[in-house]
Amino acid sequence: MAQDQAAVTDKAAPAVTRQKVFSSPQSESYDALITDPPLLQKHSETRTYTTSRFTYPGLRVFYRRHPQADQLPAPLPLLVCLHGLGGSVAQFHPLLTSLTNVSTCLAIDLPGCGASDYKVTSWEAYTTEALVELLEVIIEDYRDKTARQGVVLIGHSMGCSFGVQLASRSFKHHTELVDHVMGLVAICPNSGPPTEKQVALFKKLLWIPGWLFDLWRLWDRRGGPESASVHRFVGRDADSEAKRLQNLYNNQSRTPVWRRMAWGCLPTYENGVAKGGLPGKEAWAGLDMPVYLIGGALDKVTPPEEVERVVEYLKTGVTEHNGEPEHQGIIDAAAPVDTDFNPASERSASISDITEDDFTRDRRSSDTTASEGRGPSTPPDVPQGSIPPILRHPEKVVKSIILPPPATHALLYTPSTARVLAGLVSDFLAQHISGRLSLGWQLQYLSREGKWDVKNLEKWKKVPPVSEPIAGVFRAMKTLRELDETHTPSVFVSNWGHVIKDIVDISHDSPVYDPRGLEKAGIRYHKHPTVSKIPPTDVEVDSFIALVDRLREEQKKRAEEENWDPNYVVGVHCHYGFNRTGYFIVCYIVERCGYSVQDAIETFAKARGNGGIRHSHFLDRLFVRYSGLKGERSKL
Structure with a gap:
């Protein structure tokens, strides 16, 4: 169907009306319209x-739309978030909190999911082909076609498969989106x-009558946040x-939709070849673009080995395997039941365990050892006044990373x-x-007019x-x-010289005051220049820590010799x-004083006031730095 044949109605439909409800954890509502975070309420x-x-x-x-879209060179790419089976837009909220500061963002609750009506x-309206066509029509409706706006697809779980099909030229398309x-x-x-x-076994499972399926779900959700269904996704x-959150999303997943x-x-097999359903190795191998x-x-739903396999597809094209590769089958973000074919070492014994007696299920184990690589770096500084290019088809690069424990299928x-994920994705985009x-x-x-x-x-x-x-x-x-009349060196020395004995100036330019006014009064001045608006690099942080370590050692001696105020x-x-x-x-204070990153951020905010660190990308970078990541691997 050509784009102009896609009938779109309610073009000017009003925003979804949501009732603000405050409830205790014991009485928490599972209604997606009520539990939506404010960002989603305001822009849906x-x-x-x-x-x-x-x-x-x-x-x-x-x-x-990007808050500063009219002031920035146009057009910035449209960032599109794609949820998977049992998922919703709400699961992307932490990521959208960061990405909406970077570019224009779009996210869709599929029919019957999240806040969308069922x-x-x-059943034919929920095939992968039907849902991908729906996504394609919606994305094209929001994409700025006049400006030839590009699109970056961000998928989670089965949403990744939707993204592959939207991006691959090996599938039939109904609009120009793929270009x-x-x-x-x-x-x-x-x-x-x-x-x-696996398809044959899944179809047996899905033939279970709806009322029995609901009983199955009820049993699986016993214990709420401590249920087997929650532990399966986020871990015990x-x-x-x-x-x-996982309990909330599990309860929001409608059984008929799931x-x-x-x-x-699920594909159909003809002479051992899959037809329809989720895209496979040929589709992944054909992608010619940056992929992260x-x-x-x-992750027990899509183990790390799945990432490794996709890397090989993208790196060498279609990879030959000895025998048929074991995929994870139905991949979900909030499943009504346990669809995993792999045994979980700590799974609770419940009706959610589909045993050999149930459907003669074949249980296979998998290794979920985390991969290590090289950590992401801060995006390189772009000289002020220059405008980075936007290529219609950026050069292909394949990057992959396995987040270490406690990262599960719910890492989104x-x-x-x-926050770690938000920092990594932001770096990749830039x-x-x-x-x-x-x-x-x-x-x-945006601040090119000057600071002063x-x-x-x-x-x-x-x-x-x-x-x-x-x-x-x-x-x-x-x-x-x-x-200045008050915050000038001469006045500063009188007000603060008894407790502030060293000043580290981390601004990039020459100071707008004379440091000699401090030095004459015994306050030592140290320049540690960094670029504004961009989080400091790891090298800059290490250098700063070394500098402060040295200053503190020197201060101990000076304090004893000069009888300083102990503070x-x-x-x-x-x-x-x-x-x-x-x-x-x-x-x-994280590395030298034993604070957790969250406690350190809150301590600074309380002491400084006005919210402390304000830039979300600075906060993202802090969480990435102290996430325990050894690094990130780059392929191709």
Whole structure:
């Protein structure tokens, strides 16, 4: 069906109305309209779309245009989030919190999923082919076709398979979208469809009557956040918030929708060759674009081996295997039942265990050892005033990483991994899609008029000059200003010289005050230049830590010799004393004072006020740095 034949209605439909409900964990609502985070509530609307075969009413579509789209060179790529079986847009909320600051974002709840209505009951409307056509029509409706806007697809679980089919030229397409796909991020991907034997077993499972299937689900969900269904996705030792979210998503997954999507993803086999269903090795191998594959070391739904297999497909084309590869079959993000063919070492004995007596299921074990690689680096600094190019078809590169424990299939929304994931994805977009997707570059571009015009000076004047003590080591500051009446070296020495004995200036440019005014009063000045708007590099952090270590050792001797106030500290400033200053201080007190990264961020925010570190990409980078990652591997 050509694009102009796709009937789209409710073009100006009002945003979904959601009731704000506050409830205790014991009485928590599972209604997706009620539990939606504010970001999704504010930027969602209900739409109806018609494809070549079906009309789907009541679809929730999240769309947020980049807040500074009119001030930045156009067009930035459209970032499209694709959920999988049992999933929803809400699972992407932590990632969208970061990505909406980088570019325009789109996410769709598939029919009957999340906040979308379940009004189309035909099983054929939920086949992989039908859902991919629906996604294609919706994406094309939001893509800026006049500006030839490119698209980056970001999938989770089965959503990765949808992304492959949207990006691959080996499938039939109904619009021009395939010509504008610039890259694919695949989070917990599956490398291909179930085997012929697995398909036969799954079909037996799906023939179970609906009422019995619901009883099965009820048994599997016994214990709520501590149920077998929750442990299967986030692990028995996950934190309480991860378990709460997984329990929420499990309860939001509608049985009729799950059964139809699960059936629709199964191929038919003709002479041992899979037809239809989820895309396999030929589709993956044919992708000619940047691809980022991200897995979790403890993922029991799509184990890390799936990432390794896809890497081989992309690296060498279609890879020959000895025998038929064992895929994970039906891959889900919040399953009504356990569809895993691999034994779980700590799985609770329950009706969710499909035993040999049930369907003569073939149990096979798999190794889920995490891969190690080289860690991501901060996007390179782009000279202010230059505009990075946006290529219609960026050069093919394949990058893969396995996040270490506790990363599971729920790493997209588990608090311990979500910020790490956001940092990794943001880096990939800036480095391999376009430098314009670097938030650091965007902020530099938007502030090109200079730092010390009247507007910024007025803003600077409103910022508190010096923070409360931080971990007994630091005070954060805004830069001093020679011509200021209060925050100038001569006044600063009188007010703070008894406790601030060293100042580390991390601003990039020459200071707008004379450091000699500090030095004469015994406050030592140290320059450690870094670029604004961009998180400090690992090298810069290591250098800062070494500098402060040295200063603290020197201060001990000076304090004894000069009989200092016992509360002496090191002052640190950039321009306003929030983002770069906070980043360096957080790194130091994590590595030298034993703070967790979250506690360090909160400690800085409390001492500095005004929210502390404000840039989301700085926070993402901090979580990546202290995530335990050994590094990231790059292929091709």
